[in-house]
Amino acid sequence: MDDRKAVRDHANILRIIGEEVRANVNDLKFVSEIGYGDNGHVCNYACQGQNMAVKEKVMICMEEAAACLDRVLRRSGNTPVPEEIIGKIAVIVLTTLVYLMEKHNVVDWSVRPSNILLDWNGTVKLCDIGVSSKLMNPVRCQHGPRSPTYFAPERIDPNASPDHDTRNNVWSLGIIMIELARGKYPYANLLNEFHVLSEILRSEPPVVNQSEGFSEEFVDFVSLLLQKEMERRQNSS
Incomplete structure (x- = not known):
């Protein structure tokens, strides 16, 4: 199983900047791909295993900043x-x-x-x-x-x-x-x-x-x- 999967592959609802939008696992993979990318000035994707999903909430772990x-x-x-x-x-x-x-x-x-x-x-x-x-x-x-x-x-x-x-x-x-x-x-x-x-x-x-x-x-x-x-x-x- 892809270690970046956070939700099932069917469409799900995420709350983005105060509005609910429909998203799927590929959208979350997109975020992780940026975080795993080769640019040193984008906040890194910090999850070692799966993202955490609790009901409709999805928590994406990023690296700590000062x-x-x-x-x-x-x-x-x-x-x-x-x-x-x-x-x-x-x-x-x-x-x-x-x-x-x-x-x-x-x-x-x-x-x-x-x-x-x-x-x-x-x-x-x-x-x-x-x-x-x-x-x-x-x-x-x-x-x-x-x-x-x-x-x-x-x-x-x-x-x-x-x-x-x-x-x-x-x-x-x-x-x-x-x-x-x-x-x-x-x-x-x-x-x-x-x-x-x-x-x-x-x-x-x-x-x-x-x-x-x-x-x-x-x-x-x-x-x-x-x-x-x-x-x-x-x-x-």
Whole structure:
């Protein structure tokens, strides 16, 4: 028997990002294949035997991580992260997104600080990929209970094209880079999520400046990631 089987081969219900979707064992195998893959920056699939299935709940075991970027910021008292470290994180995230797209045809719909992890050796890992992006319809995923405050403008605007690619995630990474560089989310002064989404659509993208102590290269790179029009935005390659 395949040691990755968690449920029977007939269709079953899984709850993904707050919605019930129909899945089968091949979908779970897909998650494990990513976790067993040759990219060192995707959270590893950690089950030694079978997954655990209890009634309608399926538990997928992943490797342990030390912390996510969100927790690192909070535990440090929102101390800004050095530019050199942010640059290394950005390169890893971008190359991993390319790997997921080219090897598995997966777009991670939820790039945010809580989904970028550090293991005990300081290795950067991406998590929360695979099941949600493979099983969820892109439109449902777009409007589901994810992290819309990191969404690119075209994912918020109801009149925008429904097409999505890694450039959506590139915007999210740009927001994260500013958050790490300053120690706070760039829209932190706004009252609620509605105001944040309105500001993303209405205003020019946030920027960093050399007057803040950032290098010209860092400023230019963030600007490339945070182009409001998707067609002008740097892609992940």
